[in-house]
Amino acid sequence: SVTHRTEFQEITFDDHHYAIFNIPGLIEADQTRVDINKREIDQAFTQRPNSLIIYVFGQQNGRIRDEDVVAFNAINAAYPLNIESLLLVVNGLPATRPKNYEGEVMLMLQDIIQVPIAAERVCFLNHIDRENSNERQALRKQLLSFIVELSPTEHVKAHDIRLKVEEVAMLKKQIEEMAKEFNANKVHFEDEIRQQQKRYDDLITHQKAETESYHRIIERQAEEAKEMRQSQEAQVQQMQQQLETMQQEHQRLRDEMATKTKAEAQAMQRALEASNQAQLALMNKMVEIQSRPPTVIEQSRRPSCFMAGTLVRMADGTDKSIEKIQVGDIVMGASNQPHVVMFLDVEQLEGRYLYGINDFPPFFTSEHVFLTSDG
Template sequence: MAEIHSGRPNDGVGIIILGNSGSGKSFLCNILLDEMRFRSEYDPNAVTVKTERAEIKMGEMTFSIFNIPGLIESDQQRIDQNKKEIEKAFQMCPYSIVIYVWTPNSGGRVVADDGIGFSALHKAYQFPSTSIIYVINNVLSNRKRSFDVDFLVQIKEALTVNQLTLTPDDSVFVEKINFDDKQERQTMRKKIINCIAIHSPAIQEKKADIILETAQLRELREKFKRHQAEAEKDQKKYKSELEEMRLKLERVEAIRTPDTFMGALYSGAQSGAYAAGVALGAVTAPLLAPGYHLAKALDEWWHS
């Protein structure tokens, strides 16, 4: 049973989930905890206004999962309050993995506010690429195969502004599920944990203030949409990126199987090789000393 706390966590790893209001951060926290601990989209009063966290143990390690208010709001006072809540989470547990939640619009496009929010946060914290995961939330289970590839390329273009790269190793597509269905819930949970396991926690230190003003939002949204349109104008380059992403996605999905993933991950960590990648013949992020302990804890939890 996970316990919700409000004070400073003990030594451990933070899983800090960021994204805008209504993106499904609370629901994602509940999936990781495997229980309905935070009010989610099923509750009409579910918008998070204060930072909450739940502490759980996996193997020998303690993980603090943070449920944080979204950054972008319609008034500046709320934005400023949300900035403080985000900063508080990183102060409470700076050694962490960051999950940023993207929610496609009805047309399967990246929402401008998701890109704007991420850009503002990354400029302030400069998240190390080996410690950040991109969750694409609330997607259909029967979506077209091309949807995942196209959306990842859209995110890749959005991240280019922040001088970040994206590979399928860094992403998880979270389908709409019935939370009361234990099998659906645990299948999705393991899928997310697989991705967490190949990322290394890092000290997330604020390098600058989070800059976001309501007066700028209209201009920023228009600028983001122009960037989207310009990226898609070069059809030859865009189609090439789609094909490259498709091949990478197929390679990643081939190794993300519950029966083989965790054992290979831990074996790779023990030998100091690439996490899961060397053991399974795929290229993933290097698992350094912090990642080794994370992999060990997750492997023990997985087989407990």
């Protein structure tokens, strides 16, 4: 990054604690600055060895900058990077570029960096107008769609970062020669380039479809939240009418007490006390309904799912396969509380992995949340 000191911020999300580092770039014209950058990079890895790594390559006219490759190789040699936790970003690209640009760059990167390349681990970002909020939001969504596929891994230091200023020119020349050799021979790699491009295009298409699907879920949840709020408002209005009726009856009893005998007055007093308690209970119920959130819309998570055949415990104690659940069924929820199924949402696996726990075969996607005895 274009910074001389590591920028650091801690955040908490879903009871998990995260630290975000913005680390200086490695290469400088002065060896003292290079050594300072090495220490900054070492410090970040030391503080958070279990991490995701996002490495940004700059480019000039679509060509990856040689110095960024040199810096990457030096860091990767010192802290061997795991493809499961690594995202390579090619930044600031023109929106209009050669047809198979992404496939060609991915294939070339395989030659010049010592890391296996997969379409899911290289993100190509267009140059944007920073003043345009729509373009910023689109870029953010694209980047996040890649980040959520990463899994943190521990990065163990193999040796110090080895890079001298006087070596940079030679290393850049080596990278330049490798790129030239690739370009000279890429006619022999056309099939591979097309295959890489297709993988990337398919990935982007899948990500867009998944995002649109999730947005539809969010919109549906928002509509359901609106309907639930309207239902709550109707309940409160009905309760207010009941409360007014109770208050009128309460006042009538108070007015009649003056004309009654002592025994009758005592009976009416007990009725008034019961009326007070009923009114208080009704008002508490109104407050509870008004403060109740209509629904929980989790925009930060991708849709999760169980595979067909997963058993769901019903309110009557029987089990039913999840694909046979219907709207209106009553299922058993947390703390053995019954819940009515309001709607069904069928998700497609679309290349995602399935996982299993407690010696069960795989049956759920990685995004699924589980409630345990500890929360």
